[in-house]
Amino acid sequence: MGVTQWGVTSSESYRMQSKLSDIELIQQTLAGNQAAYADLVKRHQRFVFTLAMRFSKVREDAEEIAQDCFIKAYRSLASFQGQSKFSTWLYSIVYTTAMTFLRKKRVDTDSIDDESTYIQIENHASAYDVNNAENRSRSFYLDQAIAQLLPDDAAIITLFYKGEQSLEEIGKMMNMETNTVKVKLFRARQRLREKLERNLKHETKDLI
Amino acid sequence: MNSIEEILWNYIDGNCSPEEQRIVSTLIAEDESYRLKYQELVALSNNLSEMELDEPSMAFTYNVMEGIRAEHALVPLKARVNKRIIMGIALFFSITLLALLVFILLNVKLPAHILPANSSLNFKIPDINSGKEKMIVQAFIFFDVVLGLYLLDGFLRRKADPKQA
Numbered sequence: 001m002g003v004t005q006w007g008v009t010s011s012e013s014y015r016m017q018s019k020l021s022d023i024e025l026i027q028q029t030l031a032g033n034q035a036a037y038a039d040l041v042k043r044h045q046r047f048v049f050t051l052a053m054r055f056s057k058v059r060e061d062a063e064e065i066a067q068d069c070f071i072k073a074y075r076s077l078a079s080f081q082g083q084s085k086f087s088t089w090l091y092s093i094v095y096t097t098a099m100t101f102l103r104k105k106r107v108d109t110d111s112i113d114d115e116s117t118y119i120q121i122e123n124h125a126s127a128y129d130v131n132n133a134e135n136r137s138r139s140f141y142l143d144q145a146i147a148q149l150l151p152d153d154a155a156i157i158t159l160f161y162k163g164e165q166s167l168e169e170i171g172k173m174m175n176m177e178t179n180t181v182k183v184k185l186f187r188a189r190q191r192l193r194e195k196l197e198r199n200l201k202h203e204t205k206d207l208i
Numbered sequence: 209m210n211s212i213e214e215i216l217w218n219y220i221d222g223n224c225s226p227e228e229q230r231i232v233s234t235l236i237a238e239d240e241s242y243r244l245k246y247q248e249l250v251a252l253s254n255n256l257s258e259m260e261l262d263e264p265s266m267a268f269t270y271n272v273m274e275g276i277r278a279e280h281a282l283v284p285l286k287a288r289v290n291k292r293i294i295m296g297i298a299l300f301f302s303i304t305l306l307a308l309l310v311f312i313l314l315n316v317k318l319p320a321h322i323l324p325a326n327s328s329l330n331f332k333i334p335d336i337n338s339g340k341e342k343m344i345v346q347a348f349i350f351f352d353v354v355l356g357l358y359l360l361d362g363f364l365r366r367k368a369d370p371k372q373a
Contacts, residue, residue: 034273034276037273037276038269038272038273041268041269041272041273042269045264045268045269045272046261046262046263046264047261049261049262049263049264049268050261050262053262062262062264063264063265063268066264066268067268067271067272067275070272070275071272071275071276071279074276075279138255139255139258139259139260142255142256142259143259146259157256161253161256161257161259162257162259162261167223182223186213186214186217189217189252190213192252193252196252
């Protein structure tokens with residue numbers, strides 16, 4: 001039985017993690033129990049990391065963004081009022097941190113809305129898996145197409161389908177009207193379908 | 209007028225009113241183009257819901273907690289001390305000193321012989337116009353002026369180029 005750095009055995013930690021709600025873990029953290037915060041991190045890290053990946057497209061950067069988010073969240077945990085879900089509050093931190101990261105990273109004058117920025121990624125992805133048809137499952141194509149989307153589009157799709165966030169919550173998070181989010185989600189899905197169709201067309205040509 | 213796709217996405221996402229929902233259901237059942245598009249969009253929606261989340265590195269949680277711990281360690285002691293306690297102590301001493309001063313002033317009665325009847329105090333100012341003392345005072349003033357100019361120069365340089373500071 002492994003003992004974590006915070007003096008909690010891994011099985012105890014897992015039990016605690018699965019039993020307590022986010023709010024209870026926050027209360028314990030605020031009372032000085034850092035292991036409770038470690039559990040909160042474990043609970044949300046996959047989604048936060050995925051969301052960060054939608055923006056940065058590079059694992060190392062995404063990990064840095066995600067870590068930064070959890071540290072920021074810890075710092076301002078006392079200011080979390082519980083008026084929204086903890087996940088909504090946390091994802092809004094991810095959104096602002098990722099946007100700041102992108103702004104800092106954009107040293108050249110290219111806009112992040114410029115799709116040409118992502119052509120390289122697309123080429124890289126296709127070059128990476130050349131002739132590896134076995135790996136090309138449905139989820140592979142979906143991941144590939146999402147990686148080619150603009151950060152905002154990819155983030156909205158991820159938040160809606162995997163983050164269990166309503167359009168209103170996404171709107172609050174991104175500082176947008178619910179209707180704007182609805183339109184953006186619609187357009188993002190349209191672009192995703194276009195990318196999927198284009199990629200699949202390329203793949204069929206490659207296979208022939 | 210909304211496109212077929214937009215209508216169907218609203219239907220799939222559950223953003224339709226009951227009336228709209230009924231109409232779209234009928235369209236899907238009766239219209240081939242609606243039915244095909246609906247099947248296509250539902251398949252995409254299902255795929256999106258089933259997509260796997262990315263997994264961060266094994267040490268992710270550890271790194272976050274280390275970051276938090278390091279941040280705690282970096283906080284200087286003065287930032288960790290509750291300012292209200294410091295203010296309380298300062299207030300206590302200020303009040304005590306003030307009270308003591310008032311008490312002393314009210315209770316002290318100077319004997320009459322200490323203060324002369326003619327209260328104009330007769331201080332003797334040292335004569336600095338003579339030889340050696342004059343030179344010491346001039347050297348002292350000269351040193352002060354040089355020091356002052358040196359500090360002013362440093363201040364103006366810092367102001368002109370803040371990056372250097």
